[in-house]
Amino acid sequence: MNWVERAAELRQWSRGGVRAPHKPLLLLYALGRFQRDADDELAYSAVEDDLKRLLEEYGPTNRTSPAYPFHHLVGDGVWEVRSDRGSGSPGTGVRELRTTHAAGRLAPELRAALRRERSLLGRMARALLDANFPPSLHAELCEAVGLESAPAEVALRTTAGRRRDGRMRELVLTAYEYRCAFCGYDGRIGPVAAGLEAAHVRWWAFDGPDDVDNGLCLCSLHHKLFDKGVLGVGDGHRVLVSQSFVGHSAAARAQVTDLSGRPLLGPQPGTAPVAASHRGWHTAQVFRGAPRPARTAPSPA
Structure with a gap:
């Protein structure tokens, strides 16, 4: 067995x-x-x-x-x-x-x-x-x-025979010009990107393809928050922030709540943006609660 x-x-x-x-x-x-x-x-x-x-x-x-x-x-x-x-x-x-x-x-x-x-x-x-x-x-x-970390060497055989495409990370990071689509972080160590990841919008485990239009270049923090349902992508490719998120510090406001309504940074011209079907799946299946109202700029003095 x-x-x-x-x-x-x-x-x-x-x-x-x-x-x-x-x-x-x-x-x-x-x-x-x-x-x-x-x-x-x-x-x-x-x-x-x-x-x-x-x-x-x-x-x-x-x-x-x-x-x-x-x-x-x-x-x-x-x-x-x-x-x-x-x-x-x-x-x-x-x-x-x-x-x-x-x-x-x-x-x-x-x-x-x-x-x-x-x-x-x-x-x-x-x-x-x-x-x-x-x-x-x-x-x-x-x-x-309470589990010790699972071994990384196991290769799963799926019913559809799917295998991950190892090129996706490079294609997505290139499409977004090596900067986080939410906050613009673009750190490097020499020529190597540091803390930038290719996030699946529709999860690979749920038939999300390894395509650029199902990917976002995100920093490690925003990738985790995206997969936890704190952040999402709404109509007009603008950032959604869950009302369920609570953070009172200046860092929490700057890194999360102030992102509400902000347009995504990228992808570069000529590259497909996130497909509506993948955005819709993430909003329905991962994003938690209702989105916060878009942040408005302060009135001029």
Whole structure:
């Protein structure tokens, strides 16, 4: 049984690129707990708050109860649930899971495989991360679920046979003339760009192509905030800033809130800007809450 492929291909509700990473988040969390205590059983009432925080921070914009993946992951053959009613999940509701003292853990066959093969846990974690989240969030997600960083050498085989195009970074940075499209940062160490990255607008894990019109040159800070849904790109290729973001310092205002409504810097003439379909996907699936009103320039004295 190929557990890595099974992790990468967890059955998820899907329609038109809608994100539904509930099961991957629970499985990542369970792998983190297994890494710390291979015999640990996860009582729903004890882990509910942890799962809720993961869904709020890394899940879709529409809220979903952590009871959903706790129940439905059983059908993927990697998870089991027991309760006062015996083997099997007692239902999809929070109340049912709480009152029946439901507890879950990795399936017996998977636990045995993880004990036999020390590298399997990291490879499964990498598969889950690559299939559901952008690279900018991988390290902090591992930390959030208590996992050691997943190995970088795992190459995933996807159902569509897709492979990343290694040229994308250079093409995107060239298109935006090696400066952040949000703030204009253009740092270098000698001839080498420092702290500039090529961000996918529609995530590669959700069929985002390695094309210039699906890319932005962003500094490391704004790339992370873009993938976290704090920043977005709206009509007229202007920066969106989420009303959910809170920052009172001068640095937070200068680096985030004051960007609201600012036009993107680039791409250079003759290069395709971000396609409307990719901007729309990011706004619907990643950007959090409503955008702040565009910042207005101060009135002249």
